[in-house]
Amino acid sequence: MIGTILLLLFGSAVVESALGPWAEGSASGGECMCEAFLPNSTFPIGELILLESTAVEINYKLEMEISKVEIYEVKLEVYIAKIMNLTVLIKRMEDDPDSYSELHIEEVKIKIKQVEALIVELQASIQTTTTVLLSIREQISVMITVLTRLEITYDKNLVLVTRREYIILQQKLEECERRHNEIFNPDIGICNHSGIRRFSKPIISQLNANLNAGFKYGGWGKDSNPLPGSENMFWYSASSDTLVNTITLYSDYYKLIMREGFKTHELYVRYNYDWQGTGNNYIVRENTLYYQFKSPFAMAKFNMTSVNAQYKEIPSASTQFSYHYSANQNLDFAADESGLWVTYATQESKGKLVLGKINEQSFEVEEVWQTSIFKPSVGNTFMVCGVLxxxxxxxxxxxxxxxxFDTHTERESYVSIPFEKFQESYVYLDYNPTDQKLYMFSNGYYVNYHVYFNHKN
Structure with a gap:
């Protein structure tokens, strides 16, 4: 496939002049067969062949895991039916114990043990599938990173064709993970857990849509409360400084990776309006961008449906206290299962972080909590189920x-939940309740993490 594309792109004359030694031989039917060796200094053909081989292997793994997930679905239906039948039988025995002998009780015990054995077997299978999926995702992320580098350095047309194949693999993986999560993590949007247990390894999608590592100030992610029909939409905004000038929307993950946005909103138009923001602390909720207004210093929201902005000052908020990794992150917006939040610091708090709950209808900070942590010592914050x-x-x-800091109990705790960084520093970190992921913007790269919780049941 790659050799064919090379000939189509360069033409035989160009290829012949660029190639080193030729290996000649005879093919069946009297045709002459020539094998060309293209040095990596001219084009990285060796790397692409290796990537294509890896892609074939990953595709096989994915097909196997997808078939396993389908089997899990069938098994779950069987297990649920068995458990329901057992529940009905035990209820009857409780209501009328005299009608059942010791033999009946022993039979029920055997059935319970059989179901327990089946559940243990299923749990082991689930763990294996989860491990394989994480491994595949890491492989695909590495390949897309390599292809991004090649696309910048070498001929973009060829790399783009090859890269699309990996995007298809990425989509297969997303579909397999989605089905896996629907079966085994049905509680997205529900807070029936006691907090975060751990994070996955960093999942690196690719360099930003501008293909510019200089665009290190920015953010990306999904709408935390999407409008109907926008459940798969992604957004991205970045700049070479801390100004917030534009936001681009993508219909789904594939379009994001392929840099095919369907709408870009400008927050500044000369002689018309200046809605610019500053910092890397924004989120999108119900197709509305919440961000820090540049002038005056205030919290702002830009409705991307009506294309209109409004701002509201927080009287006590200070511009002197930003996060450790980036300047101008004075107002940091977050969204979780329970609504919209903002963190900041004040002169009165002496730089200690303040958490506020925003009423989305009135766009007012309606409730405030004071914490004991000094904001400039913090890398970033996010909210999950009302917990900072x-x-x-x-x-x-x-x-x-x-x-x-738990806003329900007003209790603060010092914990240690480590996670691996993609690079030494980052400027954006936010949780999304629609998929239970952390979205990070790290020196121009899209990075995300799966979040795992301590479930009560």
């Missing part, structure tokens, strides 16, 4: 959640 999580750097490769 704050991060800090452990070393160049490790970040950790070190502090939590």
């Amino acid at each position: 999580y704050a991060t800090r750097s452990v070393d160049s490769k490790t970040e950790e959640v070190f502090y939590t």
